[in-house]
Amino acid sequence: MGAEENLKSLPLEDLHKAAGARFGGFAGWSMPITYPLGVMKEHLHTREKAGLFDISHMQLFDIAGPEAVALLSHICPLDADGLAIGQSKYTFFLNEQAGILDDLIVTRLGGDHFMVVANAGNAAADEAHLRDVAKDFDCRINALDRVFLAIQGPQVVDVLRVAGVPGTELAFMHGFEPKPGWFMSRSGYTGEDGFEIGLPADDARELVTALLADERVAWVGLAARDSLRLEAGLCLHGHDITPEIDPVDAGLTWAIAKPVREKAGFIGAKALLDKIAKGPARKRVGLKPDSRQPVRSDSILVDIHGNAVGVVTSGGFGPSAGFPVAMGYVGKDFAPIGTQVFAEVRGNRVALHVHSLPFTSHRYHKG
Missing domain, CATH: 3.30.1360.120 (Probable tRNA modification gtpase trme; domain 1)
Known part of the structure; x- marks a missing residue:
């Protein structure tokens, strides 16, 4: 079969x-x-x-019970108790090395009642991780159909x-x-x-x-x-963020509030705080090809001398932007806007410049 x-x-x-x-x-x-x-x-x-x-294909987890707040504040770098009823928050499951197992949205539906939206490719692993960690907490987890x-x-x-x-x-x-x-x-x-x-x-x-x-x-x-x-400059798990990439290199530490970092009660806290103290070794950046040729994920990025300086993690054409768009990681010396790098594409070098993210402005309703 x-x-x-x-x-x-x-x-x-x-x-x-x-x-x-x-x-x-x-x-x-x-x-x-x-x-x-x-x-x-x-x-x-x-x-x-x-x-x-x-x-x-995405998975909804309904989490409720007397220790739902404590579970979510431990399994995510999140102050679950600080969420107002009805408030949603972008967060992560991290491993002990602060690698991103998945990115999630957690919504507080009641005092001890939450909804978690997880990615399709990680649904089974997320559920196993949730249930394993939840063994020490008084709450129930319901994977919704x-x-x-x-x-x-x-x-x-x-x-x-x-x-x-x-x-x-x-x-x-x-x-x-x-x-x-x-x-x-x-x-x-x-x-x-x-x-x-x-x-x-x-x-x-x-x-x-x-x-x-x-x-x-x-x-x-x-x-x-x-x-x-x-x-929109949004990450796709498995490409732009992975268990080998941490929120510091990914430029996503904005999602982890300072009091949460200081309390350090979440899985991966020590590794994350060490990485924040050291600063990123590489940075997630936008990339704009100089030509009309899109570059695809996994294309190696090199400098003018052919030295490897990074990798493309997502790439394609941006219909609203009107030009090819990509995201990837480069060494911090190559991260400033306007820096030129080259992608190795089928034996040819395609010139790109580091571009600000997002490529098109967000138009979220803030009212």
């Missing part, structure tokens, strides 16, 4: 097939990569109107209002449970305003039908989701 046959199917796969999706494997799932609109138009449609994404949808773009608020979906008053990085079995947050992975909604499959079919009845809404596949997040 081939690997293709072992891929898990999305609960709404029939709807994607009916919409003409082209499928491909990602993180163990058969995922819609593009629709007939095509990756370029799907990307631009999200930036201009409202893109609808099926992200049911939900359809998970994202709707992203400047017209999403009006689209959801027309469809009668509650929650459009949420501030960015806040979430709640609008109905039994539902979870909704104002967040996303595109740099645009938007929402992510986890809900039972029958409710999801009804919601999708209502949303697609609005001409401003179009299905958007994984390919455009990747170009959107890359333009």
Whole structure:
């Protein structure tokens, strides 16, 4: 049996097939990569109107109990008790070396009740890690079986209002449970305003039908989701962040509050504090090719003399930026904006310059 046959199917796969999706494997799932609109138009449609994404490959964990706060404050570099009810926070699972096992969004739904959104490729490992650490804490962990949808773009608020979906008053990085079995947050992975909604499959079919009845809404596949997040300078776990990369080199220590660092009660605290004290050995940067040729992940970066100075971790074309875009890691001496480096691409050298991140401005709702 081939690997293709072992891929898990999305609960709404029939709807994607009916919409003409082209499928491909990602993180163990058969995922819609593009629709007939095509990756370029799907990307631009999200930036201009409202893109609808099926992200049911991602995993929701419902965590509750008297020591849920203590568990999350230990397993993540996070002050879970400092979160207001309804507040969401970007955080991580770290290993003892402060490498990033996964990046997550944690939302406080009640005093001792939290929702954690984890990445698809790490779902099984995350669950095992959570359950192993939670053995010492009085709380329960429930891996939810939900359809998970994202709707992203400047017209999403009006689209959801027309469809009668509650929650459009949420501030960015806040979430709640609008109905039994539902979870909704104002967040996303595109740099645009938007929402992510986890809900039972029958409710999801009804919601999708209502949303697609609005001409401003179009299905958007994984390919455009990747170009959107890359333009927004957002990391993809397994590429831009990995268990071998720590938040210091990744430029993500902003997600770890100073009091959390000082308390040092989280897994990997000693290694992280040592790395913060030493400073980054390398830095995650934006990269803009001087030509129209995109560079891909794993391309080695060299200086003008051919000495290796870094690696590309994500790359492609930025439809909104209008030019190829990439992210990668370079030695700190090569990190200043405008520094020239070269990518080794099939025996040729492609010139790039270090570029500020993001490539396109974030348009999150801050109200």
